[in-house]
Amino acid sequence: MIIGDAKNRTLVPSVAIAGVVTVAGLALPLDPALQYTLIGALAWAIAAIGLDVLVGFTGQVSFGQAAFVAIGAYATSAFRLSMGLPLVLAVVLGVGVTGVIALALGSVVVRYRIFGIATATLFFGYVVVTVLTGDTFSTVFGGANGLAVPEFAGLEAGGKGYLAVTGVVLILVVVATCLLNDSQTGRAFRMVKTNEAVAASAGIRVRQVKMISFAYCCVLAAIAGVLYSGVVGYLSPEGFGIKQSVNIFAMLVVGGAGTVGGPILGALLVTILPGYLLRDGHVSAVVFAAVLLVFLILLPEGIYGLVHRWATVLGRTVPGLSAAALRSRSRWATAGRAGPRPPAETPPDRRSSGSDTGGLALEVDGLQVRFGDFVALSQVDVRIESGSVHAIVGPNGAGKTTLLNTVCGLYLPSQGDIRIFGSSIRGVKPHRIRDRGVVRTFQTPAIVPDLDVVANVKLGLDTDLKGSLWTDLLGPLATGGRERVLESRAQWALDAVGIAARRRGMLARNLDLSEQKRVELARGLVGQGRLLLLDEPTAGLSADEMQALAQTLRQVHRDFGLTIMVVSHHIGFIRDIADAMTVLDYGRVVGTGTPDDVLARADIAATFMGVETAPLAEAEDL
Ligand SMILES: Nc1ncnc2c1ncn2[C@@H]1O[C@H](COP(=O)(O)OP(=O)(O)OP(=O)(O)O)[C@@H](O)[C@H]1O
Structure with a gap:
């Protein structure tokens, strides 16, 4: 389950988790094996946070994360060993090469839905391990024998100094990821995760957003790879196979996907439990599988979600804590939550754009939309005056939503044309149609x-x-x-x-x-926006709520000169707000004109039994 906290509230706990673990590791006299495992866990936590941006925040999937850890680790080591480059330059180039490979792979995989991405990254991971194991590049990557990694700037692998560097990098990654997730890009990640088609119609470049998320995920994997290579001191291809990619996934499940702190907790558990506490391979595998099952079935929100839930309950039940929580929240809250609001800007007046003051906002000519052999819309003509409110009505299945989906580019017409403010949208992508208002x-x-x-x-x-x-x-x-x-x-x-x-x-x-x-x-x-398409805004609303909505729509229509195309089953609501209406039945236009004229027609009234000129509060469904 995804927790996804509100803005900025993830930053403090996530940095605290990374900071406390690092400081505790530095301060406590740890057994060398535990300290070594802890550094590895912090490095894997970075890879897990990267994967979480792709999985938990963007709703995509990758089974190739360990392969990108390998690319970062191998490329950096190869730049140092084969070309003799200094450490910092080798790291920059190693991470950069991983980013370029991620963009190349991403440009292909983002075209597909989740199953396609999962398969492609799984296959890619297999290819990477095969290439690293094979003889072709063994002079550079060491083949099946692996590659000895030179020391990192005199830091003892597994020492306190190395732990401090890994901890600081982790904290920087946590801060950057929290800022990213709270930003415009982060909002787009979550919109894409919620619904790609909706995101596209909201103007989001879905593929571009998925590319950014995928590249960020892989770059963090490369950074993890660099740190991991330094602590293990030796790279071997089998350590980066599908099993390790699944382990990184397990870190999200255990820690809590859709959070930044969760993957750190998950990485600690998934790495330290089998790697240090349960060093017998067989016992370790069984306990590890059992822990995973427990989290999948009983704690789908992971450790972070569990602690978050407890903290919320505690905050509600302990008055002092509750007040403290509110104080700390108000510090981070933006206007409208607790603090003073910035002065409201005057919104853009769409009428000033000129084209909305006259002419046609929407022209639908001879539209046909087919789903296979089924014709959902046939010979549909609709004209909507700029600055007017135009209702689309009709019984269930008449094709109203199909018409809206075609106007905003989610469905393609099989015949006919649609012009918005005079320009055809033939072949125009949904996000570009959004750009047209x-x-x-x-x-x-x-x-x-x-x-x-x-x-x-x-x-x-x-x-x-x-x-x-x-x-x-x-x-x-x-x-x-x-x-x-x-x-x-x-x-x-x-x-x-x-x-x-x-x-x-x-x-x-x-x-x-x-x-x-x-x-x-x-x-x-x-x-x-200049042309607002509203699909059944009244569905599920009470009569009072409907009346309030009609009032809101009248006001925004009057104040901002928007053209509105609204689908509704409620005739009272339509009479209240619409200047014109088009009636669809079985995908064809059966009437168009002012609501009074259209509803006065006997054949329309006969088609739509129950249509009355009732006041809004008594409006009946079509
Ligand atoms: N993606 C699709 N694939 C196949 N058929 C579809 C698809 N979308 C809609 N249809 C069909 O097209 C017809 C029109 O559907 P549409 O949703 O546009 O009707 P509607 O007038 O909006 O109905 P309602 O008032 O129930 O929302 C229906 O028969 C529906 O089953």
Whole structure:
């Protein structure tokens, strides 16, 4: 289970875990074998954190992590031994080569879904071990005999000095990873993990995001490889096979995937338990398997999640602790949670862009969409005036969602054309359609459950205010200004949709359905969107909630001149907000015009029994 804490709350505990383990290792008079194993565990923790960014945060998978540890270790050693390069240059080149190989492999594997990535990385790991074992490159990599690693700048392998260096590198990796996960890039990781199609329609370059995550994962593996090679002093290919990749996975399971501190705890347990405490191979394998099973079945949130849960319960039951927790939280909380809010920015007025003041926002001409032999939409024509609210109605299965999905590029038409603000979207990718101002909400709110409310709304702006991986890794020093703008606009949008300030620091999964729909709407409003596609925003809402939503929509429509295309089954709601409507039935348009005109038609009323001119509170389903 993924824990995914809210912004910045992972940094302190994660650094604390890495720091305490390092300081304890330095301060305590450890048995040499335990100290040696501990350094190895800290090195593997770095590889595990890398894998967690890919698995726990981005929702992908890799069974080749040990192979990338090997590449980093072997490449650095080979640069030193074969080319006589100094240590620092060899490390930079060794890690750099691993990054380049990761990008090359990543450019292929990110095209596939999880099964494809798993298979490709598994196969890649096998190839790496085979190449390292074979004779072809044995003069460089030592073949089956392995490679002796020269000493690291006079540091005794397994000594306190080496432990200190490994601990410091681990702490730096923890800080960088926490900053990355709390940044624009980290938000995109989690959106991709939640739903790739939704992420694409929100403007996220899904493949690019998966590439960044994969490359980061592999670079951390290479850093781990460099440190590991120094402590073992000898590299042998069989130490980097599929078994070790599975071990790294086990570190996530045991420690807690989707956290930064969890993999450190997992690495300690998975490395020290069989490597030091249970040195008999057979007993070790059985106990190790049993521990893994216990965590998989009984503690899916891992050690970190368990401690987090206990701490939360303790914080609730012990008044003093609770107050202390609140104080510490408020220090890290951003505006809208506990601290003062930055002044809300005036949101962009889409009407100033010119094209929204007249003409057509959307033109759908002769659209046909097929799923195999099934024709979901046929000869569909829709015209939506700029700045208007246009409802799409029809019975279940009429093709309403299919129409929205085709307009935002998730489905491809088999015939016909769609023009948005005058430009055809034929062959245009979903994230590029988002760049043209098409913003989408979904029938089941497509929020990221493990992000807080404000971060969810920021996702709607991230594609307009683009950052970069490098600035994201530097954290507030480099991204503070942009994050303040994002924060301010997110707060404005949350004001606009009526989410209470005290609810904005919560993880989005803890909101009720109506709030989740509002958060998704806020994400749609916050950016440079000009055409808002709302898929059944009223589904599952009470009459009061529906009325409040209609009021919100009327207000944002009036204030920002958005064009809105809304699918709904609630005729009262449609009468309340729509200027025009199109009725679909069996994938064909059966009526279009103003709501009053269309609903006055006897054939439409006959098709949709139960359509009444009832007030909103009594609105009936179609
Ligand atoms: N990806 C898909 N593959 C195959 N068939 C699909 C797919 N998506 C939709 N359909 C089919 O296309 C038809 C239209 O579905 P769609 O979801 O667009 O209807 P809808 O009007 O939005 O219905 P509802 O009001 O129940 O959401 C349905 O028969 C549905 O089963």
